[in-house]
Amino acid sequence: MNSQDVILGMLMKRSLSGYEIKQLFESLFSYFYNSSYGTIYPMLHRLEKDELITKENVLQEGKPNKNVYTITDKGKIQFTDYLLSPVESDSVKSDFLMRLYFGQHVGYDKVLSWLTKEQVHAQKQFDDLSEKYALYSDQMHPAQIICIQIGIKEYQAKLEVIREGIASIQQCQLEERD
Secondary structure, eight states: OOHHHHHHHHHHHSOEEHHHHHHHHHTTTTTTOOOOHHHHHHHHHHHHHTTSEEEEEEOOTTSOOEEEEEEOHHHHHHHHHHHHSOOOOOOOOOHHHHHHHTGGGTOHHHHHHHHHHHHHHHHHHHHHHHHHHHHHGGGSOHHHHHHHHHHHHHHHHHHHHHHHHHHHHHHHHHHHHO
């Protein structure tokens, strides 16, 4: 899976501007894929060059013109090939988890700080994904619903483990002071 596959998939439903594509990365897709403007726009240019998408410059009154991207038949074939290819194993890359793993080298206060910051961050992600799910679930395909429900359950599990971890670290701090 790469940004090309994700963008082609987004365009399978309807034409989108680059801004709308970025918004989807930041909202609905945020728990399982992310991408930046620095990745999106060069990828859109490449997809257009490879004739997988077309670009239309849309005039807007009182606003700058915008480019709207549409998938081509060649792009649809490319996306279908991706969907029919073997599923890649999930990979987790987390700076938070790496630091947490080595937390014994910085002390309980720092570990507690990381946990509480991650708790706030995970709660926001959970709330945002739950809100989007509530807004759009009646328009979603059952496979999309399952995908979002997995994300919601993962955030719930993460929050539960963080709560337990905070309590555990606080207990260790108390025992260390005694």
